[in-house]
Amino acid sequence: MSDPDLRDPHLDQAYRELPGDEPPPEVDERIRAAAHRAVGARPQSLEARQRSWASRWRVPLSLAATVVLAVTLTVMVLEEERPAFRSAPVFAPTPSAPTILEDRAPPSPAAEEAKRADTGPTPAPARRAPASAEPQPPPAADAAVPAATPQLQKLETRQQPLEESRPAPAAPAATPAPPKPSPLAAPPATPSGASDSLSRERAAGERPARAMRSAPQVARSPEEWIEEIRRLKAQGRDADAAAELAEFRRRHPEYPLPVDLAR
Amino acid sequence: MATGPSDEELMLAYRAGEASAFDALYARHRGGVFRYLRRQAGSAAAAEELFQDVWLRLIDARGSYEPRAKFTTWLFTIAHNRLMDHFRARARAALVSYDDHPIDDVAADTPRPDESLARKQDAARLLGAIDALPAAQREAFLLQQEGELSLEEIAAVTGVNRETAKSRLRYAMAKLRAELREPERT
Numbered sequence: 001m002s003d004p005d006l007r008d009p010h011l012d013q014a015y016r017e018l019p020g021d022e023p024p025p026e027v028d029e030r031i032r033a034a035a036h037r038a039v040g041a042r043p044q045s046l047e048a049r050q051r052s053w054a055s056r057w058r059v060p061l062s063l064a065a066t067v068v069l070a071v072t073l074t075v076m077v078l079e080e081e082r083p084a085f086r087s088a089p090v091f092a093p094t095p096s097a098p099t100i101l102e103d104r105a106p107p108s109p110a111a112e113e114a115k116r117a118d119t120g121p122t123p124a125p126a127r128r129a130p131a132s133a134e135p136q137p138p139p140a141a142d143a144a145v146p147a148a149t150p151q152l153q154k155l156e157t158r159q160q161p162l163e164e165s166r167p168a169p170a171a172p173a174a175t176p177a178p179p180k181p182s183p184l185a186a187p188p189a190t191p192s193g194a195s196d197s198l199s200r201e202r203a204a205g206e207r208p209a210r211a212m213r214s215a216p217q218v219a220r221s222p223e224e225w226i227e228e229i230r231r232l233k234a235q236g237r238d239a240d241a242a243a244e245l246a247e248f249r250r251r252h253p254e255y256p257l258p259v260d261l262a263r
Numbered sequence: 264m265a266t267g268p269s270d271e272e273l274m275l276a277y278r279a280g281e282a283s284a285f286d287a288l289y290a291r292h293r294g295g296v297f298r299y300l301r302r303q304a305g306s307a308a309a310a311e312e313l314f315q316d317v318w319l320r321l322i323d324a325r326g327s328y329e330p331r332a333k334f335t336t337w338l339f340t341i342a343h344n345r346l347m348d349h350f351r352a353r354a355r356a357a358l359v360s361y362d363d364h365p366i367d368d369v370a371a372d373t374p375r376p377d378e379s380l381a382r383k384q385d386a387a388r389l390l391g392a393i394d395a396l397p398a399a400q401r402e403a404f405l406l407q408q409e410g411e412l413s414l415e416e417i418a419a420v421t422g423v424n425r426e427t428a429k430s431r432l433r434y435a436m437a438k439l440r441a442e443l444r445e446p447e448r449t
């Protein structure tokens with residue numbers, strides 16, 4: 001009030017001591033309800049609003065926490081199971097595969113004895129699979145195992161003779177898994193004589209004599225093997241080349257043969 | 264005056280849809296508005312009806328609220344207009360009767376009987392004096408006391424110029440002061 005004459009403390013005091021008339025509670029309730037309806041909310045106290053905030057978020061937060069917990073537990077369980085896969089030997093369809101199979105299924109004592117006699121003083125590391133076959137946890141390990149399983153079963157029966165028949169390369173080489181065989185790749189055309197010989201030997205379950213005499217099989221890449229076969233052909237050792245080629249086809253049925261060897 | 268958000272901020276919040284802002288505003292001003300109406304309407308029932316109408320009008324008009332003036336000026340303007348409608352509809356002079364409000368209910372915290380009696384007598388005299396005021400003077404005084412409005416604001420609410428409002432208020436206060444001093448003189 002700008003004019004001091006229009007304010008009287010004594011009068012103000014007397015007026016404040018008058019009965020404090022207030023609206024009845026039911027009128028209060030009606031007005032507040034109307035006000036809340038107008039803005040689409042129910043009347044409630046501030047405390048109730050704070051409570052309702054908590055109750056409104058309780059369910060979503062609980063669900064979110066449950067989902068996070070479930071996902072975390074699932075990941076933990078999978079992580080615990082993964083080492084079992086990692087510790088399993090990884091099979092890759094390379095010349096080193098038989099060596100891996102030795103780890104998984106130890107040969108019979110008789111076969112082991114025969115192998116020792118054949119291999120002689122070859123150091124164990126030389127017979128070991130190259131780096132790709134080491135029991136390490138590569139990302140593709142899980143996928144490689146099932147893909148190689150049928151081949152694994154077939155090779156298990158031939159494992160020991162193969163070990164003996166393979167010529168020893170200069171050094172083992174780590175090779176990636178060869179590509180899948182092309183359906184257009186023709187089967188290798190071996191010389192008729194060698195083919196007959198091979199079929200006979202296979203029927204008898206024996207190794208070719210020359211293969212038996214060759215150095216113990218160690219890991220080598222298909223490319224190296226192909227080069228070896230070419231070298232044999234270039235030297236005029238067609239029979240040896242045919243035998244090697246037949247063995248190569250048996251070990252790497254999925255490997256597309258070069259045109260010069262496919263004929 | 265209450266602390267926290269201003270009346271204007273609360274009204275803007277309510278206009279934006281925050282219902283709790285209305286609750287705060289209502290808690291602040293329900294008593295003043297009700298007494299302003301109660302001491303002019305003539306009956307408790309009429310005052311309750313007017314009171315409810317005033318707040319419902321405020322709710323309906325929330326979308327057009329702009330804080331160009333004090334919220335209480337806007338609120339008591341709505342109350343004044345509703346009261347004028349009431350007077351016109353009832354074709355009744357704004358003579359307020361406090362017969363249903365015994366003065367015995369007045370002071371509850373009075374320690375001494377003679378003091379209590381004196382206060383009750385003062386309250387009775389004051390209420391009688393307010394009731395005896397001309398409607399315009401009474402309204403100016405009630406707007407000053409219940410709405411804590413300035414002269415300019417009283418003028419704005421009642422639709423008169425500042426000097427008219429000042430004159431009404433000055434006359435009202437002089438009569439009330441005289442009534443309060445009357446026992447001293449006798």
